[in-house]
Amino acid sequence: MTSRSPGKRTSRRTRSAITVAASGVLAAAAVLTFSPTAHAADTLGGAAAQSGRYFGAAVAPHLGETDYESTLNREFSSVVAENAMKWDATEPSPGQFNFSGGDELVAYAKQRGKFVRGHTLVWHDQQPGWVQGLTGDTLRQAMRNHITKVAGHYAGKIDSWDVVNEAFEGDGSRRQSNLQKQLGNGWIEDAFRTAKAADPKAKLCYNDYGTDGINAKSDAIYRMVQDFRARGVPIDCVGFQSHLASNSDLSTYRQNLQRFADLGVHVQITELDVGGSGAAQANVYRQVTQACVAVARCNGITVWGVTDKYSWRAQETPLLFNGAYQKKEAYGAVLAALNSAAS
Numbered sequence: 001m002t003s004r005s006p007g008k009r010t011s012r013r014t015r016s017a018i019t020v021a022a023s024g025v026l027a028a029a030a031v032l033t034f035s036p037t038a039h040a041a042d043t044l045g046g047a048a049a050q051s052g053r054y055f056g057a058a059v060a061p062h063l064g065e066t067d068y069e070s071t072l073n074r075e076f077s078s079v080v081a082e083n084a085m086k087w088d089a090t091e092p093s094p095g096q097f098n099f100s101g102g103d104e105l106v107a108y109a110k111q112r113g114k115f116v117r118g119h120t121l122v123w124h125d126q127q128p129g130w131v132q133g134l135t136g137d138t139l140r141q142a143m144r145n146h147i148t149k150v151a152g153h154y155a156g157k158i159d160s161w162d163v164v165n166e167a168f169e170g171d172g173s174r175r176q177s178n179l180q181k182q183l184g185n186g187w188i189e190d191a192f193r194t195a196k197a198a199d200p201k202a203k204l205c206y207n208d209y210g211t212d213g214i215n216a217k218s219d220a221i222y223r224m225v226q227d228f229r230a231r232g233v234p235i236d237c238v239g240f241q242s243h244l245a246s247n248s249d250l251s252t253y254r255q256n257l258q259r260f261a262d263l264g265v266h267v268q269i270t271e272l273d274v275g276g277s278g279a280a281q282a283n284v285y286r287q288v289t290q291a292c293v294a295v296a297r298c299n300g301i302t303v304w305g306v307t308d309k310y311s312w313r314a315q316e317t318p319l320l321f322n323g324a325y326q327k328k329e330a331y332g333a334v335l336a337a338l339n340s341a342a343s
């Protein structure tokens with residue numbers, strides 16, 4: 001407002017306009033002083049929605065608990081089953097499917113207009129015993145059938161599927177799982193193509209941990225995604241689990257998200273939790289949230305649970321609500337970071 005072209009006098013009309021504008025700014029400032037949240041959302045899901053993002057939580061079977069359910073209803077706009085859609089839960093014996101846990105969660109979410117992430121179609125862990133002993137083409141057919149049946153069952157209801165979970169080692173090599181050893185390098189591509197045929201509308205993600213910056217593991221995944229995009233293998237998103245600690249090095253976190261986004265895929269924070277408490281924990285949550293909202297293709301964040309007391313890392317109190325469902329300092333940091341993205 002104070003800058004103007006050199007040599008030009010400010011006319012009376014301009015001056016009075018400046019005065020009016022300046023008093024308007026003062027009035028707005030006064031309003032902001034007395035009501036700092038005038039335009040800020042007061043829930044995580046609401047704040048994320050202002051910039052077109054979701055904010056979700058992993059859900060375990062505690063929906064009957066009043067505080068659990070009311071916190072989930074109020075704060076989160078997306079859900080993912082912590083365990084109920086994994087291979088051991090959905091196909092406990094060959095060709096015998098059990099969708100009860102997943103169906104319950106999907107119905108819950110749909111009734112309340114929440115997004116649903118699917119987790120996970122193929123993973124080396126939590127495979128039912130019968131899969132672990134399979135070899136060669138029998139394993140390939142079992143994998144394809146599992147993906148076809150599970151993704152087919154939920155087709156049209158899942159926003160993003162973690163098609164393949166945790167297939168790389170920290171040094172960037174392929175994890176030597178039964179899938180890798182029996183099926184060779186092509187199994188990940190095979191899984192994505194099979195998922196695409198079963199649910200053409202879901203975003204198909206590769207999901208992993210230890211990818212919280214530019215490192216050997218994220219480099220290897222980056223090259224895979226680049227190759228898939230170049231060859232038309234259907235991949236739409238990459239999930240960054242982000243199981244973190246209060247002293248995690250996040251110096252290249254945003255840059256890492258951005259380089260994946262630049263390949264044309266969405267990036268999502270899929271299993272966020274941060275061991276610790278107070279300001280140190282809040283600071284890590286803030287940095288992750290700020291990184292996501294700084295990347296246009298980062299379309300959502302999911303925390304890996306609702307309350308510390310049911311977390312897989314309960315002793316590390318890694319979530320946004322304590323065991324009594326009170327908001328922690330980290331909650332305020334995330335909410336503020338989401339709101340500032342919107343303004």
Ligand code: 9MR
Binds near residue numbers: 165312
């Ligand atoms: O939180 C999940 C826990 O309840 C299960 O016992 C465990 C089994 O391995 O899986 C946990 O969730 C994992 C997720 O599915 C994949 N990334 C790592 C998560 C934490 O272990």
